[in-house]
Amino acid sequence: MIVAGALAVPQIIPRAHAATGTVCLTDSALSSSTSTCPTSAQAFSGPTQADITTVGGRSQLRVAVDISGSDGLNGFDIIITADNIKLLPFDADPTGTVLNSIGGTLQILRKCINGLPKVGGSCPSTAGIGTIELATGVQGGNGLTVAPTSGLLFTAIFDIVGDVTTGTIPINFQTGCGTAQNPTSNPPNCVIIENGSAAAVAENILTATYATGGAGTVPFFTMSDSPASITVIDGNSGTSSISVNIGNGFTCGGVPCVDLGTLFATTPGLTATLSVPVVTEGSSVATVTIGTTSGTTPTGTFVVLVVGSADTTSPPTTGNTFLGSAVSITVTVTNFALSSTPPSLTIPAGGSGQATITVTGQGGFTGSVALSATFSPTGSTATFSPTSVSIGSSGSGTSTMTVNVPSTASGTITETVRGASGSPNQLRTLRITITVGSLAATTTTVSCTPSTVANSASTTCKGTVTDTSASPTTPTGTVTFTATFTGTASGTVAGSPCNLTAGTTAGTASCTVTFQAAATGSGQASIVGKYSGDTSHATSTSAAFAVTVGLASTTTSVQCTPGSVTVNTASSCTATVTDTSSSPTTPSGSVSFTTNSTGTFNPTAASCGLAAGTTAGTATCSISYTPTVIGHHQITGSYTGDSAHSPSQGTFLLASTPVALHATTTSITCVPASVNTGTASSCTATVTDTSATPTTPGGSVSFTTNSTGTFNPTSASCTLAAGTSAGTATCSVSYTPIVNGHHQITGTYSGDSTHATSRGSFLIAASPAPPHSTTTTVSCSPASVTINTASTCTATVTDTSATPTTPSGSVSFATNSTGTFNPTTASCNLAPGTAAGTATCSVSYTPTVTGHHQITGSYSGDSTHAITQGTFLLAATPPPPHNTTTSVVCNPSSVQMNTATSCTATVTDSSSSPTTPTGQTLQEHSVRLQRPAHWPRELQPALPPVRLATRQRFLVIIPSPALTVETLPTTRVQAASY
Structure with a gap:
C-alpha cells in the first residue's frame, strides 16, 4: 500500500463526483473510450504454444488495467495475479496512464514483477510469484484527475508460456491487502486508488479470464532481432534490426499497426533509440540503436528489450489489440585504460628514457589499441614497440615507450600518450611528466612487507633508488616516506627519512623504515617515498604502495536478467559488491556463484573477476546461468574479499518455467514378421510428432523383448534420423529369436528437448527351422574278409538340401550277424568331409562266422539335419585248408x-x-x-x-x-x- 503522503498532495481536494467507479481488466482498445470497462468480465484468448513455436519468438498478453466513472485520483497501488505456468509476469507499463492528465511528474514508487523488485524497495508478501504490482503517484500538477475519471491506469504484460486447452484460467486482483483500519478500495482485493485523503477511494472491480484458442485460429505476431547481442566500446554505439513475424493470418492491412518501445534498467549513459515508433509486419521493419556515453556508461552486460503492441488507433486488420511481443538485445560495453611504469621520467637534455605503457581491457574488451604521443613544449619524440597493443583473453598488454629529449630542452615537459581503438576511434589519454636536467635520472620504488597489517601491527617499507642513465652510478642521500589513508585507517612512519646504502646491483641504493598501523580503523595506507637527490642524481618520487589496514565491510547483491526464463534458456546474473565503510574504495577480486538446483554456469568455473562499478566503492561482474530443471533456482554470489575488503554474499531467485513438449507416437514394424528361430528380423521404429506443427524428433529408441532372443547392436538401441514424411524419424535394429513362440518387441522413444516420450510394440512369430534332408552311405574295406579278420567300415552323411551345410553328430553301427566292432560302442563322431555338405567317420568290424554280414550305419541327426541310415553287405569266408x-x-x-x-x-x-x-x-x-x-x-x-x-x-x-x-x-x- 502507498505510504500516506507519498503522493505529495498538499491538501484534500473535495470530490466533485462522489460516486463509486470500477477498476477493471480489459482490452486496451477500450482505454480511450468514455466507458473504459466492459459490462462483463473480459475474455482473452491467445495462440497455442505450437503456433508460437512455429513462428518463433515470444507472444505476450497485454491486459489494460482501466478505471471507469471514478472520483478524482492522484495515485494507485494495484496487484494482479495469474497462473504463472500459463501466463508469466513480464512488466507493468504506465505509458498512457490517466494520471498524466494531472500534469506534474509521474513517479513509479514500486514495481514488482513475479515477486522480484524492479523499482523501489523489496516486494510485499502479496506481490510474490505469479503477480504484477505497480504503485504510482504524481508529484506536482493539478492535484487530482477530473471526476468522473475514466481511462487507462497501466498495462500489465504477461508472456504466454502455456496452453489452456480446456476451460479458462482467471486473471484476478490479488487478495489479502489492507486492514480494517486502512481498507483497500475494494476489500480484501489489492486495489488501492488514492486521492490524498487517509482512506482509499471506493471502487468496484471487474476481473478477466484467459484461454488458448484452437490451433491456427488466433492471429498474433512475434518479434525477432538481428543480431541478438552486440558489443560496443564505451562511447560507441551498435544497432540491431527488428522484424515483425506474423502467425495465423495476422495483418496490418498495409498501414503501420504495431507500436514499438524500449525497456531497460536505468544505466548511466546507456540509450536505446528506435528508427520508427510504429511499423507494419515484415523483416527489418525498424532499427534500434544502442548508444553509450564515453566515461559515463559502465562496462558490463546489459539487456535492452524492444516491446511491441498493437496500435489502438490503427489496429490490425486481422488480429487482437491485446496481443503483443517483445525481443531482447544483449549489450556488452567494454573499455580500456592506459598506465605508465614509471609514472614520470627524468631525462637529461639530449638524452632518452624509457617507460612501459600498459593497456588494460575492461568489461571483456578485446581488440587492438594504437599508441601515439604528443609533447608540450614540442620538440621531443616518442617511439613505441610495438606501436599497437592487442588485448586478448589475458585482458592486458604492454608496449615499451622510448622518449628522446632534444639537447635544447630544459625544465619540465608534459607528454600526452594516446590510445585509439574502435570505429569510430575511441581515445584514452595518459599524461607523463618529464623532468629535463643534467643530473642522472632516477626512479624510486617502495615496497612493504607484509602488505596487509592488523591494527597496532607494523610492516617494513623499503625504498629503492635506481640510476636510470646510460652509465649508472650509486645514488646517495635520503628517502623521505609519507603515508596517506583511506577509510578510517591511520598510522605512523618511523625512521623517515632514511639514509641510502649501495645495493647489490650497480646504480641502485636502498633504505628501510617502519610503518605502524593505529589501534583502530580500517582502510588503506598509501606509502610514498621521495628521493632527495645528490650532486649527480636527480630527485624522484615513487608510486604509492598500498598497505591494507583492517578490512572494510562489504555487501554483495545478485541480479539475474531476465528474472524468469524457460528451462534450458540462459539468464545473465550480475554481482555487485559494495564497500559499505565510511570511506569506500573499489573492491577487487572475484565472485563465485552457486545454485541450489540443477543448471550450468558460463564460464564453467562459475566465477568472474570484478571490475570497478559506476558508483564509487562498487565493483561488478557477470556470468550466465542456464537452468536445466523447472522451478525456482536460488543463485548465490559469494565475494571472496581482497586485502582491504571483507567477504560477503547475496542471492537471487530465478524462475525456470517449462517448455511445452510436442506429443509423439512410436510404431514398430519387424520384417519379416514370422521367422524361424535363429533367423534375424529387421525391426524399425518410426517416431511421429503428432502436434499441429510437427518437427523432426531427435534422440534414440531403445528396444526390449518379452521372450528370449538377441538384438544387433547388443545395446538394443538406435539413433533416430529424419524420416521421409515431415515430423517423423526412424531407426532400426535386428532381432534374432532363439526360442519358439511369439516375441513382443517394444520400442521406447526417450524424447528430446522439444518432444515427449512414447512407445510402441510389434509381435514376431518364431517357429522351428525344418532340418536339412540327408543320406547315409556305408562302405567297408575290404568288402570280403575271412572270418576273424577286420574290415574298416566308413559312414558318409550328405546334406541333400538346396543349401547344404556340414552335418554333425554321430553314427551308430549294427550287424545282422555275429562279429565285433571297434570301438565296442559301435559308434563314431562325424568330421567334415572333403566335399561341401558331407561328413564322415569310421569303425572296424571283425566277423566271427562265415556268411554275409549286413552292416547298418544310423545317423542320429543334429539341430539342422535329419536322421538317415545306410547299409553294406560284408562277405565272411572260411580260410583255405592245409594239405x-x-x-x-x-x-x-x-x-x-x-x-x-x-x-x-x-x-x-x-x-x-x-x-x-x-x-x-x-x-x-x-x-x-x-x-x-x-x-x-x-x-x-x-x-x-x-x-x-x-x-x-x-x-x-x-x-x-x-x-x-x-x-x-x-x-x-x-x-x-x-
Missing part, C-alpha cells in the same frame, strides 16, 4: 581170425607253414581175407568208420581161425580244419 597226409600202421600186421591187432593213424600238415591238425577223420578199411580155397571170394567184411585222435588204434576181429587178414587202409577227410 595233409595220413598213414596207418597195424601191429601185428597179420593176425588170425578173431584175433586183435592195433592200428595207428598218423595225420601230417604238409603245408609250408604246418600247424597241428585237429578235428575228426573217417577211416575206411578194406579187409582182404586169406581164406581157404573153398570160401567164396565175396566174403570181404568192411569195418565201420572210426573216429581218431592224433594217434588212434583200432582192432580188427577175425571171425574164423581159418582166415588171415590183410588191412588195406584208405583215408577220407571229414572236417575242414586240423
Whole structure:
C-alpha cells in the first residue's frame, strides 16, 4: 500500500463526483473510450504454444488495467495475479496512464514483477510469484484527475508460456491487502486508488479470464532481432534490426499497426533509440540503436528489450489489440585504460628514457589499441614497440615507450600518450611528466612487507633508488616516506627519512623504515617515498604502495536478467559488491556463484573477476546461468574479499518455467514378421510428432523383448534420423529369436528437448527351422574278409538340401550277424568331409562266422539335419585248408581170425607253414581175407568208420581161425580244419 503522503498532495481536494467507479481488466482498445470497462468480465484468448513455436519468438498478453466513472485520483497501488505456468509476469507499463492528465511528474514508487523488485524497495508478501504490482503517484500538477475519471491506469504484460486447452484460467486482483483500519478500495482485493485523503477511494472491480484458442485460429505476431547481442566500446554505439513475424493470418492491412518501445534498467549513459515508433509486419521493419556515453556508461552486460503492441488507433486488420511481443538485445560495453611504469621520467637534455605503457581491457574488451604521443613544449619524440597493443583473453598488454629529449630542452615537459581503438576511434589519454636536467635520472620504488597489517601491527617499507642513465652510478642521500589513508585507517612512519646504502646491483641504493598501523580503523595506507637527490642524481618520487589496514565491510547483491526464463534458456546474473565503510574504495577480486538446483554456469568455473562499478566503492561482474530443471533456482554470489575488503554474499531467485513438449507416437514394424528361430528380423521404429506443427524428433529408441532372443547392436538401441514424411524419424535394429513362440518387441522413444516420450510394440512369430534332408552311405574295406579278420567300415552323411551345410553328430553301427566292432560302442563322431555338405567317420568290424554280414550305419541327426541310415553287405569266408597226409600202421600186421591187432593213424600238415591238425577223420578199411580155397571170394567184411585222435588204434576181429587178414587202409577227410 502507498505510504500516506507519498503522493505529495498538499491538501484534500473535495470530490466533485462522489460516486463509486470500477477498476477493471480489459482490452486496451477500450482505454480511450468514455466507458473504459466492459459490462462483463473480459475474455482473452491467445495462440497455442505450437503456433508460437512455429513462428518463433515470444507472444505476450497485454491486459489494460482501466478505471471507469471514478472520483478524482492522484495515485494507485494495484496487484494482479495469474497462473504463472500459463501466463508469466513480464512488466507493468504506465505509458498512457490517466494520471498524466494531472500534469506534474509521474513517479513509479514500486514495481514488482513475479515477486522480484524492479523499482523501489523489496516486494510485499502479496506481490510474490505469479503477480504484477505497480504503485504510482504524481508529484506536482493539478492535484487530482477530473471526476468522473475514466481511462487507462497501466498495462500489465504477461508472456504466454502455456496452453489452456480446456476451460479458462482467471486473471484476478490479488487478495489479502489492507486492514480494517486502512481498507483497500475494494476489500480484501489489492486495489488501492488514492486521492490524498487517509482512506482509499471506493471502487468496484471487474476481473478477466484467459484461454488458448484452437490451433491456427488466433492471429498474433512475434518479434525477432538481428543480431541478438552486440558489443560496443564505451562511447560507441551498435544497432540491431527488428522484424515483425506474423502467425495465423495476422495483418496490418498495409498501414503501420504495431507500436514499438524500449525497456531497460536505468544505466548511466546507456540509450536505446528506435528508427520508427510504429511499423507494419515484415523483416527489418525498424532499427534500434544502442548508444553509450564515453566515461559515463559502465562496462558490463546489459539487456535492452524492444516491446511491441498493437496500435489502438490503427489496429490490425486481422488480429487482437491485446496481443503483443517483445525481443531482447544483449549489450556488452567494454573499455580500456592506459598506465605508465614509471609514472614520470627524468631525462637529461639530449638524452632518452624509457617507460612501459600498459593497456588494460575492461568489461571483456578485446581488440587492438594504437599508441601515439604528443609533447608540450614540442620538440621531443616518442617511439613505441610495438606501436599497437592487442588485448586478448589475458585482458592486458604492454608496449615499451622510448622518449628522446632534444639537447635544447630544459625544465619540465608534459607528454600526452594516446590510445585509439574502435570505429569510430575511441581515445584514452595518459599524461607523463618529464623532468629535463643534467643530473642522472632516477626512479624510486617502495615496497612493504607484509602488505596487509592488523591494527597496532607494523610492516617494513623499503625504498629503492635506481640510476636510470646510460652509465649508472650509486645514488646517495635520503628517502623521505609519507603515508596517506583511506577509510578510517591511520598510522605512523618511523625512521623517515632514511639514509641510502649501495645495493647489490650497480646504480641502485636502498633504505628501510617502519610503518605502524593505529589501534583502530580500517582502510588503506598509501606509502610514498621521495628521493632527495645528490650532486649527480636527480630527485624522484615513487608510486604509492598500498598497505591494507583492517578490512572494510562489504555487501554483495545478485541480479539475474531476465528474472524468469524457460528451462534450458540462459539468464545473465550480475554481482555487485559494495564497500559499505565510511570511506569506500573499489573492491577487487572475484565472485563465485552457486545454485541450489540443477543448471550450468558460463564460464564453467562459475566465477568472474570484478571490475570497478559506476558508483564509487562498487565493483561488478557477470556470468550466465542456464537452468536445466523447472522451478525456482536460488543463485548465490559469494565475494571472496581482497586485502582491504571483507567477504560477503547475496542471492537471487530465478524462475525456470517449462517448455511445452510436442506429443509423439512410436510404431514398430519387424520384417519379416514370422521367422524361424535363429533367423534375424529387421525391426524399425518410426517416431511421429503428432502436434499441429510437427518437427523432426531427435534422440534414440531403445528396444526390449518379452521372450528370449538377441538384438544387433547388443545395446538394443538406435539413433533416430529424419524420416521421409515431415515430423517423423526412424531407426532400426535386428532381432534374432532363439526360442519358439511369439516375441513382443517394444520400442521406447526417450524424447528430446522439444518432444515427449512414447512407445510402441510389434509381435514376431518364431517357429522351428525344418532340418536339412540327408543320406547315409556305408562302405567297408575290404568288402570280403575271412572270418576273424577286420574290415574298416566308413559312414558318409550328405546334406541333400538346396543349401547344404556340414552335418554333425554321430553314427551308430549294427550287424545282422555275429562279429565285433571297434570301438565296442559301435559308434563314431562325424568330421567334415572333403566335399561341401558331407561328413564322415569310421569303425572296424571283425566277423566271427562265415556268411554275409549286413552292416547298418544310423545317423542320429543334429539341430539342422535329419536322421538317415545306410547299409553294406560284408562277405565272411572260411580260410583255405592245409594239405595233409595220413598213414596207418597195424601191429601185428597179420593176425588170425578173431584175433586183435592195433592200428595207428598218423595225420601230417604238409603245408609250408604246418600247424597241428585237429578235428575228426573217417577211416575206411578194406579187409582182404586169406581164406581157404573153398570160401567164396565175396566174403570181404568192411569195418565201420572210426573216429581218431592224433594217434588212434583200432582192432580188427577175425571171425574164423581159418582166415588171415590183410588191412588195406584208405583215408577220407571229414572236417575242414586240423
